[in-house]
Amino acid sequence: MGVEQKLANMGVxxxxxxxxxxxxxxxxxxxxxxxxxxxxxxxxxxxxxxxDMSRFGMELMRPSPRQSDLMIVAGRVSRKMAxxxxxxYDQMPEPKWVIAMGDCASCxxxxxNYAIMQGVDEVVPVDVYVAGCPPRxxxxxxxxxxxxxxxxxEKLKDWA
Amino acid sequence: xxxxxxxxxxxxxxxxxxxxxxxxGESTLLIQRDQLLDVTRKIREMGFERLSDITAVxxxxxxxxxxxxxxxxxxxxxxxxxxxxxxxxxxxxxxxTIEGIYPNANWRERxxxxxxxxxxxxxxxxxxxxxxxxxxxxxxxxxxxxxxxxPQFTFNFDEIDVRKPYAKD
Numbered sequence: 216m217g218v219e220q221k222l223a224n225m226g227v228x229x230x231x232x233x234x235x236x237x238x239x240x241x242x243x244x245x246x247x248x249x250x251x252x253x254x255x256x257x258x259x260x261x262x263x264x265x266x267d268m269s270r271f272g273m274e275l276m277r278p279s280p281r282q283s284d285l286m287i288v289a290g291r292v293s294r295k296m297a298x299x300x301x302x303x304y305d306q307m308p309e310p311k312w313v314i315a316m317g318d319c320a321s322c323x324x325x326x327x328n329y330a331i332m333q334g335v336d337e338v339v340p341v342d343v344y345v346a347g348c349p350p351r352x353x354x355x356x357x358x359x360x361x362x363x364x365x366x367x368x369e370k371l372k373d374w375a
Numbered sequence: 376x377x378x379x380x381x382x383x384x385x386x387x388x389x390x391x392x393x394x395x396x397x398x399x400g401e402s403t404l405l406i407q408r409d410q411l412l413d414v415t416r417k418i419r420e421m422g423f424e425r426l427s428d429i430t431a432v433x434x435x436x437x438x439x440x441x442x443x444x445x446x447x448x449x450x451x452x453x454x455x456x457x458x459x460x461x462x463x464x465x466x467x468x469x470x471x472t473i474e475g476i477y478p479n480a481n482w483r484e485r486x487x488x489x490x491x492x493x494x495x496x497x498x499x500x501x502x503x504x505x506x507x508x509x510x511x512x513x514x515x516x517x518x519x520x521x522x523x524x525x526p527q528f529t530f531n532f533d534e535i536d537v538r539k540p541y542a543k544d
Binding site: 323334 | 505506507514519520521522523524526527539540541542
C-alpha cells in the first residue's frame with residue numbers, strides 16, 4: 216500500500232527511468248537495410264507476412280545508417296568489404312547493436328580462406344551471434360528477441 | 376565441332392601453324408606468345424565478334440611454361456566458339472594486350488593481372504580489379520597460401536581466443 220498503489224488508482228503507472236528507456240529502445244529498433252549474401256533472403260523472409268518481424272516492433276528497415284540502430288550482418292564479409300562495413304557501423308548513431316547472422320558472419324563459415332573475414336567480430340563488436348547456414352527466419356527472430364533481453368538488462372550507470 | 380569451326384581452325388592453322396586440341400566438340404588452338412596479336416586480329420576478321428573469356432591455368436611446379444592463358448571467342452553469326460591457349464613462362468610472365476582488338480579485354484586482363492600476376496604489356500589501366508588495391512600476392516597462383524584459419528573447437532577454444540583479433544567499440 217505504497218505510493219504506487221495510490222498512483223495506480225489515479226491512473227498513473229510508476230517505473231524506473233532505466234526500464235522505461237530500455238523498453239522504448241526494444242520496442243522500435245530500426246535495423247539497417249543491407250544484405251550481403253543468402254542470409255539476406257532469410258532476413259527478408261523474416262520481415263514478410265509469414266514470419267512478421269513487426270510483431271517485435273522491427274518492421275522498418277532503414278537504408279541509411281544515420282537512421283538505424285541495429286546492424287544485421289547477413290552474409291559473408293569479404294576483406295574488401297570489411298572497411299565499408301566498419302564505416303557503416305561508425306555512421307550509425309549511438310546506441311547501436313550488431314547481430315552477426317549466420318555462420319559466415321559469425322566465424323567465416325565454410326569460407327575458410329584468404330578472401331573472407333573469419334568472423335565479423337574482427338571489425339565490429341557483435342552482440343548476438345545467430346548460428347545456421349543460413350539461419351531460418353525463426354532463428355533470426357530468436358536472435359533479435361535475445362538482443363531485446365540484453366537491451367532490457369542494460370544499466371543506467373553504463374549509458375553515460 | 377561444326378563445319379564452320381572446322382574451316383576457321385584450318386584457316387588459322389595454315390597461317391600460324393598452331394597445335395590443335397579438341398575436347399568434347401570444342402576446339403582449341405595452342406599458339407606461341409608472340410603470335411597472339413596477329414592471331415587475335417585474324418580471329419576478329421573471321422567474324423568472331425565476341426571475346427567471351429580470358430583466364431589462365433597455373434601448372435605450378437612446372438616452370439616453363441608455368442601458365443597457360445586461355446582465350447575464348449564466340450561468333451554469334453556463325454554459331455561457333457574457338458579457344459586459344461598461350462603458354463607463358465613463370466619468370467616475369469607477361470603478354471601483349473588485346474584491348475585494341477576486343478575492348479572488353481580491358482577488365483579481363485586486369486583480372487588476369489590481379490589473380491595470376493601476369494603483366495599485360497600495353498594495357499591502358501592495369502590495376503587490381505577484384506582484390507583490394509593494397510593486396511599483396513596473386514591469389515589464384517598455386518603457390519599462394521590459402522590463408523586457412525584454424526577452426527575453434529571446445530578443446531582449443533581458449534588457446535585460439537587469445538590470438539583472435541576482436542574489434543574495439
